Amino acid sequence: MSESIKNQIILIGYGSSLRGDDVIGRLVAEGVADLHLPNVFAISCTQLVPELAAQIAEARAVIFVDASIGEQNRRVAVHQLTCGPDIRPASHIVAAQSLLELAAACYQRSPPVWLITVPANDFETTEQVSPAARQNVIAAVGAVERLLDDLRQTEVAHA
């Protein structure tokens, strides 16, 4: 059962473990979990589901991690997100922005949110992850650590 994650930073890595590099987000979440960082709660899941809105509403900040495709996405990138309705707002799969919208609508809370996109190459039906994707996972974990440092410094500066 979900532990209380009140005021923790949640990291949500998502993707399919049966579609090659699509699992990158989850590997990053699992890598972050292995670091046992204080006040950071890592979630690895196949899909973004509406129930995550309840946890997002409790969090101090949220970091999503997902695989990205396309030539323009060749590096790990960090994007700050805002709320936005999904094209399928009532399905069991929601986009990151829709989850924020749901958390705001149901709980009147909008924590700061980032999306880290990690370059991926191979989305074939396989449980194997490409060597390049594995390297990108390491880079992405580093990006998470830097983002967390920035967050802490910002919080200290505003305290």
Added chain:
Amino acid sequence: MGKRIVIDPVTRIEGHAKITVHLNDDDQVSEARFHVAEFRGFEKFCEGRPYTEMAGITSRVCGICPVSHLIASVKAGDEIMAVDIPPAAEKLRRLMNLAQIVQSHALSFFHMSSPDLLLGFESPAPQRNIFGVAAVDPELARGGIRLRQFGQEIIEALGGKKIHPAWTTPGGVRGPLTDEECQRIRTRVDEALSTATSAIGLFKGLLHKYREEAEAFGNFPTLFMGLIADDGTWEHYGGQLRFVDHTRTIVADNLEPSRYPDFIGESVESYSYLKSPYYKPLGYPDGIYRVGPLARLNLCERMGTPLADKELDEFRNRGAISGTSTFYFHYARLIEILSGVERIAELVDDPDVRSADFRAKAGVNRLEGVGCSEAPRGTLFHHYQVDRNGIIQKVNLIIATGQNNLAMNRTVTQIAKHYIHDGQASEGILNRLEAGIRAYDPCLSCSTHAIGNMPMIVELVNSSGNTVSQWKRDSQ
């Protein structure tokens, strides 16, 4: 010249489908059809796999109800092994199946159907979603999210993950619950009961607004089928099969699920990949029957839990329509959520769910096995034939949603005939056609074994095949 109105895709359901409404030369509705354009092929590509893998493979038919396939699959495996599983294993499987029913029904009602009920079928489409619900009733939206979370987290506690948990196995399960996990579940029960009770109250309070829809949404006599316990109590895992008619008169009883080919036939129509099961003694299509929440409530004498039994009495006192109208699937679904939570509360207090005796072991002792259980949407059959090494030779899956196919077609025809006149259909009317399908909470990925997404559009086509007009909905 006849015309055809097409709704494509049907929104706020799981999977991909379209509806075509056929108009006669007077622009009045002659017929409507529910088409499923997905094809999956699990029945074929599972041939050659060990039967022990089937739970893991077939659970990937669907991300909404993988547990249903896990349960039916391992029950087929139990038969191949010819074992009686330990009592603890049965209780743990029941616990997972109940959690599945609670979370799936919660998704169906709170996320997919409550927008229509709370905001109205004519409300602007961009608002008819969980965000629209949250805007007018944030507590309802929160309750729905938490209720689904309750079910999902029980599944995760048992199986290690919420989606595609690899935990059931032929012969039993892979592990029990811990004391800590049982305690965590207990702490959430009261809230879940409160949410379910409030939702039932909300639905009852809204019924007067939707009398017309209740009369027009699949309100016709059919048979109903499902599992029933030996003492007539609502059942979801074991028991035997029963058919009743729309007056709840028993038509056939104590049917052994493994003998399903004796009483269930499967027909195929050219316009859909969804098969059309029917009750064989009455032939096709007169043997139309429905499965799922309304069927299970019609079959049983009682729910077997106090709060749900009280609601069942009130449900039945609403008259014949509560036993025939597809609109009442919503109401039945909510009563099942309530009973599911009550049963979960009983099970976590049962010491057997923490027992170390959770698995029986054996090899292949029969060359055929049929697993039958109640998925949220209705009765599910997994039928495997294996060789002496346990390698699958043949698979037949009869999915709940497929068993409602004939009824879904008749439902959209009834709705179309009631609301569409002179070839005109407003957005609200098109939404009602979709809502008629949504009431069944169909799982099309399960019932058609499809691969990938298929974009769809809405077309009005005349009998010459020419597109007269077109409605486009956002693709799923």
